[in-house]
Amino acid sequence: MGPILIAAGIIVGIGLLCGVLLVLADRFFHVEEDRTFTDLRACLPGANCGACGYTGCDGYAKALASDPTVATNLCVPGADAVAAQVAALLGREALDVIEMVAVVCCDGNCRATDTKYDYRGPASCAAVKLNYGGNGLCEFGCIGYGDCAAVCPNGAICVVDGIARVDTRRCTGCGMCARTCPQHVIRLMPDVERVYVACSNKEKGALTRKKCTHGCIGCKKCEKNCPTGAITVTDNLAAIDYDKCIRCNKCAEGCPTGCLMEADLSGIHRLRG
Numbered sequence: 001m002g003p004i005l006i007a008a009g010i011i012v013g014i015g016l017l018c019g020v021l022l023v024l025a026d027r028f029f030h031v032e033e034d035r036t037f038t039d040l041r042a043c044l045p046g047a048n049c050g051a052c053g054y055t056g057c058d059g060y061a062k063a064l065a066s067d068p069t070v071a072t073n074l075c076v077p078g079a080d081a082v083a084a085q086v087a088a089l090l091g092r093e094a095l096d097v098i099e100m101v102a103v104v105c106c107d108g109n110c111r112a113t114d115t116k117y118d119y120r121g122p123a124s125c126a127a128v129k130l131n132y133g134g135n136g137l138c139e140f141g142c143i144g145y146g147d148c149a150a151v152c153p154n155g156a157i158c159v160v161d162g163i164a165r166v167d168t169r170r171c172t173g174c175g176m177c178a179r180t181c182p183q184h185v186i187r188l189m190p191d192v193e194r195v196y197v198a199c200s201n202k203e204k205g206a207l208t209r210k211k212c213t214h215g216c217i218g219c220k221k222c223e224k225n226c227p228t229g230a231i232t233v234t235d236n237l238a239a240i241d242y243d244k245c246i247r248c249n250k251c252a253e254g255c256p257t258g259c260l261m262e263a264d265l266s267g268i269h270r271l272r273g
Helices: 002-028 035-043 056-066 079-090 125-132 147-151 176-180 205-211 221-225
Strands: 100-104 157-160 163-166 186-190 195-197 231-234 237-240 260-262
Touching (some): 035 056, 035 079, 100 163, 125 147, 147 176, 221 231
Antiparallel strands (some): 100 186, 157 163, 195 260, 231 237
């Protein structure tokens, strides 16, 4: 029994010594918690999406607590409610949040285009893009394996008829889907807008038309119909300057392929059948 008791005594002694050292370390090296940071962090939604431009909610909270020049309205998912709480904690004026929503700049569903390969492998847009570019006739379109849906924290994205679709009632504008998409066809835009270009193909119109009946053919009818010059066609693809757009929807009404999509991005996304 002697050796066993000695071994047990040594273990107990080491445990006691470690306990004493931990108590001393806590006493002499203790750092007071920054209550401002803690309170700010509690206000943020915890999405850690990076839409604010910082490394998640912790990074934004630290920046707010230490730098008075950091804006209080950078949390897009939290919207105005979070911005108001943050401003109140810091004793600053509440700023309006520009609510954003994700849109898929591709309408090449299975009725508008076709595939060129019968792919059998990992169901991942990134894998397909890396291996051979994609299944679709249009090299610029949505690949359709749902990498965006997998990273969406709110279940706002699903793949329907071969392309991603966004449920704007659930989308918080965090931008994780846009950063994940290897085709870069998902973009964020203010939810007050009513028209967007549902195409990313920059090839000439005749070639685009052969690949997808919903693609932009660069005909410039939208340019002519727009009363404010908000739309220009560059590299065979229409683009909207929302600073000039008055939301009259004349561009979408005259689009021969329907690639200019009308939508209520604040909650009800009207999808083409």
